Amino acid sequence: MTLKYDFDWPMLLEDPYREWIIEGFINTVYLSLMAWGIALMIGIFIGTIRMTRSPMLRFIGTVYVEFFRNIPLLVQLFVWFFVFPLMLPHDWMMSWNRLPHVPFLTALLALSLFTAARVAEHIRSGISSIPKGQFDAATSSGLTQVQMYRYVIIPYAFRVMIPTIASEFLTIFKNSALTLTIGVSEITSAAKSIEAWSFHGIEAYSVASVTYMTTTATVVLFMGWLEHRLRIPGLIAKK
Amino acid sequence: MDWSVIINNLPFLMKGLWMSVKLATLVVIFAFPLACLIAVGRISTRRWVRYPSAIFVNAMRSNPLILIVFWFFFLVPLITGKPVGDFASVMIGFVVFFSAYFTEIIRSGIQSVGRNQIQAGLSTGLTYFQTMRMIILPQALRNMMPALITECVIVFQGTTIAYVVGLREFLNSTFLITEVTLRPAELYTFAAFVYFVVCFAGSSLARQLEKRQVRT
Numbered sequence: 001m002t003l004k005y006d007f008d009w010p011m012l013l014e015d016p017y018r019e020w021i022i023e024g025f026i027n028t029v030y031l032s033l034m035a036w037g038i039a040l041m042i043g044i045f046i047g048t049i050r051m052t053r054s055p056m057l058r059f060i061g062t063v064y065v066e067f068f069r070n071i072p073l074l075v076q077l078f079v080w081f082f083v084f085p086l087m088l089p090h091d092w093m094m095s096w097n098r099l100p101h102v103p104f105l106t107a108l109l110a111l112s113l114f115t116a117a118r119v120a121e122h123i124r125s126g127i128s129s130i131p132k133g134q135f136d137a138a139t140s141s142g143l144t145q146v147q148m149y150r151y152v153i154i155p156y157a158f159r160v161m162i163p164t165i166a167s168e169f170l171t172i173f174k175n176s177a178l179t180l181t182i183g184v185s186e187i188t189s190a191a192k193s194i195e196a197w198s199f200h201g202i203e204a205y206s207v208a209s210v211t212y213m214t215t216t217a218t219v220v221l222f223m224g225w226l227e228h229r230l231r232i233p234g235l236i237a238k239k
Numbered sequence: 240m241d242w243s244v245i246i247n248n249l250p251f252l253m254k255g256l257w258m259s260v261k262l263a264t265l266v267v268i269f270a271f272p273l274a275c276l277i278a279v280g281r282i283s284t285r286r287w288v289r290y291p292s293a294i295f296v297n298a299m300r301s302n303p304l305i306l307i308v309f310w311f312f313f314l315v316p317l318i319t320g321k322p323v324g325d326f327a328s329v330m331i332g333f334v335v336f337f338s339a340y341f342t343e344i345i346r347s348g349i350q351s352v353g354r355n356q357i358q359a360g361l362s363t364g365l366t367y368f369q370t371m372r373m374i375i376l377p378q379a380l381r382n383m384m385p386a387l388i389t390e391c392v393i394v395f396q397g398t399t400i401a402y403v404v405g406l407r408e409f410l411n412s413t414f415l416i417t418e419v420t421l422r423p424a425e426l427y428t429f430a431a432f433v434y435f436v437v438c439f440a441g442s443s444l445a446r447q448l449e450k451r452q453v454r455t
Binding site for chain 1: 297298300301302303304305306309310313314317392396397399400402403410414417423424427428430431434435438439442
């Protein structure tokens with residue numbers, strides 16, 4: 001083994017590397033948080049229509065989930081980036097291309113729609129875990145189906161699903177690394193550029209790895225605490 | 240839309256698809272036995288075995304695959320001291336990364352069998368490894384089949400990431416053709432369609448197995 005490598009950790013604090021790291025970190029966090037928020041909204045909607053009595057709505061929900069889950073995210077990114085603008089009417093395409101930060105917006109679109117399908121699956125299994133009596137009770141107290149979901153089922157299911165929703169944030173946080181392929185300057189792309197400029201791959205990739213690992217650890221700890229706070233008495237045994 | 244661009248370049252695209260399938264298959268073949276070992280380490284009673292396995296699994300699972308690929312693309316030539324080729328570097332990265340995910344599936348599969356099976360095996364005079372091999376693993380394997388197939392689909396989807404280091408798998412082949420023909424709409428739609436068909440078949444199989452298990 002001929003391991004020849006000169007470590008140079010302080011270089012990470014010099015410009016332009018320091019700037020790239022800060023920019024990359026901000027973009028990663030910003031992109032993941034926004035995509036997570038949108039994915040939760042769409043995911044809750046799709047997950048809920050998959051539980052309704054209408055076969056039509058259920059079918060739409062199933063098609064959505066199967067479609068987005070069975071195409072690799074990187075391919076979806078390319079489709080949104082290269083194909084989607086071509087499908088728009090000409091005027092729209094021009095105004096889309098004129099928008100600032102097209103790669104960021106494309107990444108946001110692709111990540112949210114992809115993750116929404118995963119969230120929808122979690123929502124469905126969360127709702128399936130609710131005892132049937134809750135549905136009966138809501139219906140018999142005169143709530144409409146929408147009201148039943150809005151006031152009884154979703155608040156209940158939401159608390160059951162906190163761990164999976166948190167893990168979806170971590171999934172999105174990691175998946176956001178793929179957006180470097182369409183030119184979003186997030187943390188992995190910052191690491192890649194530093195490696196390309198300085199040939200100090202170990203230092204460069206460590207920055208990105210440490211970012212992902214500390215974020216994961218923080219979210220896991222925070223969610224453990226939140227889960228404990230919000231647990232439904234009697235549903236999950238006390239530790 | 241002019242679909243002839245796909246027909247004309249079909250041999251090149253299919254070569255790319257074959258590369259994706261080959262990569263995914265090899266990754267599963269190497270990652271699975273490795274994961275079996277780590278999973279046994281993960282549930283070991285010895286701390287010096289359990290902790291390193293847990294650290295490895297959690298480190299892999301909290302990093303994105305694309306970053307792991309970059310790491311190995313940089314590290315493998317550095318450690319071996321000579322270029323080993325794109326395919327080998329990418330494959331090692333994939334095997335290490337996915338072995339962590341397979342480990343978690345195998346671990347929960349083993350734990351689903353139950354402790355008294357192990358005790359029963361040990362009390363009939365089998366050694367620990369015999370108990371694992373002849374009693375626990377066959378049952379665990381059946382329980383975790385749906386999750387394993389789903390993970391294989393994820394491995395296949397993951398092979399697209401080899402695109403970033405220029406390995407000529409299906410997505411990269413599609414990309415190269417779009418560079419020449421300037422017809423991204425048809426080509427990426429076709430690529431999405433092919434990935435969908437393969438992955439949908441895989442996930443439907445997993446779902447069927449799961450349904451059958453619930454019934455029995």
